[in-house]
Amino acid sequence: MAVDVLxxxxxxxxxxxxxxxLWRYILIRLVLIIPTVLILITLVFFLMRVxxxxxxxxxxxxxxxxQLAQRVHEAGYDRPVLIQYFEYLGNILHGDFGTTITxxxxxTTVLLTxxxxxxxxxxxxxIVAFAVSIPLGLVAAHRRDKxxxxxxxxxxxxxxxxxxxxxxxxxxxxxxVWLGWMPVSGRASTQTELLxxxxxxxxxxxxxxxxxLGNGSAILDVLWHAIxxxxxxxxxxxxxxxxxxxxxxxxxxxQQYVTSGRSRGVSEYRLVTKHAFRPALIPIITxxxxxxxxxxxxxxxxxxxxxxxxxxxxxxxxLKARDFVAVQGIVVxxxxxxxxxxxxxxxxxxxxxxxxxx
Amino acid sequence: xxxxxxxxxxxxRDLPTPKTEALAAQTPRKRRWSERLPVVSxxxxxxxxxxxxxxxxxxxxxxxxLVAILAPLIAPYSWxxxxxxxxxxxxxxxxxxxxxxxxxxxxxxxxxxVIWGSQTALLVILAAxxxxxxIGIALGLVSGYFGGWLDRTLVVIAxxxxxxxxxxxxxxxxxxxxxxxxxxxxxxxxxxxSITVVFVxxxxxxxxxxxxRVRAEPFVESAKVIGVPTGRILTRHVLRNSxxxxxxxxxxxxxxxxxxxxxxxxxxxxxxxxxxxxxxYDLNRAIADVTSGIWWTSIFPGLAIVxxxxxxxxxxxxxxxxxxxxxxxxxxxxxxx
Numbered sequence: 001m002a003v004d005v006l007x008x009x010x011x012x013x014x015x016x017x018x019x020x021x022l023w024r025y026i027l028i029r030l031v032l033i034i035p036t037v038l039i040l041i042t043l044v045f046f047l048m049r050v051x052x053x054x055x056x057x058x059x060x061x062x063x064x065x066x067q068l069a070q071r072v073h074e075a076g077y078d079r080p081v082l083i084q085y086f087e088y089l090g091n092i093l094h095g096d097f098g099t100t101i102t103x104x105x106x107x108t109t110v111l112l113t114x115x116x117x118x119x120x121x122x123x124x125x126x127i128v129a130f131a132v133s134i135p136l137g138l139v140a141a142h143r144r145d146k147x148x149x150x151x152x153x154x155x156x157x158x159x160x161x162x163x164x165x166x167x168x169x170x171x172x173x174x175x176x177v178w179l180g181w182m183p184v185s186g187r188a189s190t191q192t193e194l195l196x197x198x199x200x201x202x203x204x205x206x207x208x209x210x211x212x213l214g215n216g217s218a219i220l221d222v223l224w225h226a227i228x229x230x231x232x233x234x235x236x237x238x239x240x241x242x243x244x245x246x247x248x249x250x251x252x253x254x255q256q257y258v259t260s261g262r263s264r265g266v267s268e269y270r271l272v273t274k275h276a277f278r279p280a281l282i283p284i285i286t287x288x289x290x291x292x293x294x295x296x297x298x299x300x301x302x303x304x305x306x307x308x309x310x311x312x313x314x315x316x317x318x319l320k321a322r323d324f325v326a327v328q329g330i331v332v333x334x335x336x337x338x339x340x341x342x343x344x345x346x347x348x349x350x351x352x353x354x355x356x357x358x
Numbered sequence: 359x360x361x362x363x364x365x366x367x368x369x370x371r372d373l374p375t376p377k378t379e380a381l382a383a384q385t386p387r388k389r390r391w392s393e394r395l396p397v398v399s400x401x402x403x404x405x406x407x408x409x410x411x412x413x414x415x416x417x418x419x420x421x422x423x424l425v426a427i428l429a430p431l432i433a434p435y436s437w438x439x440x441x442x443x444x445x446x447x448x449x450x451x452x453x454x455x456x457x458x459x460x461x462x463x464x465x466x467x468x469x470x471x472v473i474w475g476s477q478t479a480l481l482v483i484l485a486a487x488x489x490x491x492x493i494g495i496a497l498g499l500v501s502g503y504f505g506g507w508l509d510r511t512l513v514v515i516a517x518x519x520x521x522x523x524x525x526x527x528x529x530x531x532x533x534x535x536x537x538x539x540x541x542x543x544x545x546x547x548x549x550x551x552s553i554t555v556v557f558v559x560x561x562x563x564x565x566x567x568x569x570x571r572v573r574a575e576p577f578v579e580s581a582k583v584i585g586v587p588t589g590r591i592l593t594r595h596v597l598r599n600s601x602x603x604x605x606x607x608x609x610x611x612x613x614x615x616x617x618x619x620x621x622x623x624x625x626x627x628x629x630x631x632x633x634x635x636x637x638x639y640d641l642n643r644a645i646a647d648v649t650s651g652i653w654w655t656s657i658f659p660g661l662a663i664v665x666x667x668x669x670x671x672x673x674x675x676x677x678x679x680x681x682x683x684x685x686x687x688x689x690x691x692x693x694x695x
Contacts, residue, residue, distance in 0.1 A: 039518040047534045150407050157675060161667035163617055165624050165641060166660035169648050177651045184649050290521070297525035301621060305645065316625050324533060331526050338521060 029346050033339050040335040053077035054324040100326035107329030116204030118299050118310035124226050128234025137245025142272050159239030164298045168232040168305035183225050185307040192221045229306045233298050244287050248280035289345025293338050412676035418669025426480035433473040437635035440465040460654035472658050474635035485550035486615045494561025502569030516559035525621050528552040532627045545629030553615045564607050568600035609674030613667045620663050637663050
């Protein structure tokens with residue numbers, strides 16, 4: 001496949017056909033993913049094997065020594081590490097990320113079952129982050145060094161300094177326990193969960209399922225449960241986005257075309273939101289894409305705080321159970337997701353701005 | 359030293375020998391050191407909001423360090439003490455005269471645990487930064503100076519680690535080092551090493567970038583020509599001139615180290631409650647308390663984390679701004695694209 005694209009490339013890079021450059025760029029980025037992912041898989045694999053085999057870690061002390069040895073032998077953990085490593089790589093190539101020790105599920109099944117919950121949470125959090133950071137970031141850039149900017153900067157630092165689980169606990173304490181407005185934890189009330197289980201071919205994204213049910217109270221219930229986790233995760237991200245937008249928009253606001261726009265009587269609002277914000281978007285998008293790793297790490301902590309049953313919640317459950325096959329599988333899958341997301345972000349940035357391409 | 363002096367007797371050359379002794383006398387080392395002290399010099403050139411942020415940050419950080427050092431004097435009880443004079447504190451007691459911030463679900467004194475927690479936090483931060491600076495600088499120096507395949511491999515590995523969620527990596531590392539459970543010292547070292555692995559790529563990148571720049575400077579070349587040993591070039595000529603961005607990275611990392619420590623503790627991968635006090639762990643134990651309206655077990659350790667991270671971040675942020683001339687000068691819009 002790679003050869004095909006390369007062969008087609010010279011034709012596409014004829015003058016005036018900008019598509020070729022993009023394809024070439026996509027190809028290079030795609031090839032670059034491989035070493036990144038391979039390094040991470042190798043790193044995680046060998047690190048996890050340094051301390052012994054996962055079966056002893058999970059069941060050691062609970063089984064007699066001879067049974068334990070037999071289980072270890074059955075799973076093949078007594079073979080040379082290098083053989084296990086290449087077998088593991090081969091399995092991953094076939095889409096097999098291992099089977100959890102504690103509940104005997106495929107890691108891919110775990111990811112498919114709980115991934116949608118994490119995705120849903122991440123999308124809500126991003127919506128919150130954008131809704132908060134874009135207007136505030138523009139205000140901070142426009143009113144640079146004024147009190148608005150100063151207080152927003154302090155707020156952004158505070159948002160960074162507060163651990164996400166502490167934000168979550170505070171929100172829970174105030175809005176769920178003291179004021180009683182919000183549910184304490186979970187993705188939906190038991191009643192709605194029951195209704196949901198009746199949906200044929202559920203997407204796992206509760207909002208979509210509730211909409212397909214056409215049940216108004218279920219939709220409200222799902223949204224109601226999502227508010228606190230989304231705000232907790234969103235605020236952390238918003239703090240970073242805010243600073244990012246501020247710095248980049250300050251850069252573009254200093255450009256001469258903004259001054260010339262101002263001299264032609266373009267309104268300040270339009271100058272900031274259109275003339276300065278639009279060109280600042282590329283660096284913003286690129287760095288935002290890199291924050292996906294942070295968002296995922298934040299999701300683990302948020303899900304644990306709110307018992308939001310996504311990948312992060314499951315990861316911490318498996319950690320508690322010392323099921324390191326599951327942990328390793330989930331960690332490797334997250335590494336893949338991060339690599340692919342970064343790839344997509346690079347491509348989007350390249351599509352927006354041709355200068356990004358090589 | 360002796361090697362440097364040997365060419366001197368050869369005076370019959372026409373070229374005048376530069377009088378380096380005179381140059382050395384003109385710039386006494388003592389004065390330069392006080393001026394080059396990272397934080398002090400930046401404090402001097404700061405103004406307005408930046409100065410306020412820097413001073414606030416320094417004060418908070420200072421208080422944190424003091425509390426950590428004086429913890430045995432400040433804390434009324436030990437971190438794992440459940441009774442005083444034979445009388446049990448009781449579990450989940452609200453703030454009272456004996457326990458001014460209440461007690462936890464295990465019957466520990468919240469105030470004492472918050473105070474002792476600062477000591478754990480400081481130790482982990484110091485250990486993590488010391489390890490990652492050492493490894494990061496060594497790798498960055500060698501990689502940047504010698505280049506070649508080693509450099510390329512290390513860069514790819516560092517980039518791969520850098521793109522990975524740091525908390526996950528720290529989890530993997532803490533599984534590796536301690537299988538997730540540990541007492542005070544092994545716990546501190548395990549957590550610190552877990553954080554180290556996450557941070558080494560950052561130091562590596564910063565130092566390597568600087569080394570690659572400095573390597574091309576004429577003074578490095580001339581040092582090579584006069585036959586200075588490579589080890590000496592690395593430490594004297596290259597490293598000395600490559601550390602200017604380190605204070606910023608260190609402070610920003612210190613706050614991140616604390617957040618990672620708390621995150622690990624919150625996921626149950628910290629230091630056990632009986633071995634040391636750790637804020638993240640206390641917050642983990644407080645999840646259930648929150649649901650039943652018990653606020654004192656979560657608010658205080660949480661506030662401690664926020665304050666310390668805030669203080670260190672304020673210092674780091676201001677240092678960062680001050681080191682960037684585009685952000686330092688006020689009233690002038692940002693530089694060229």
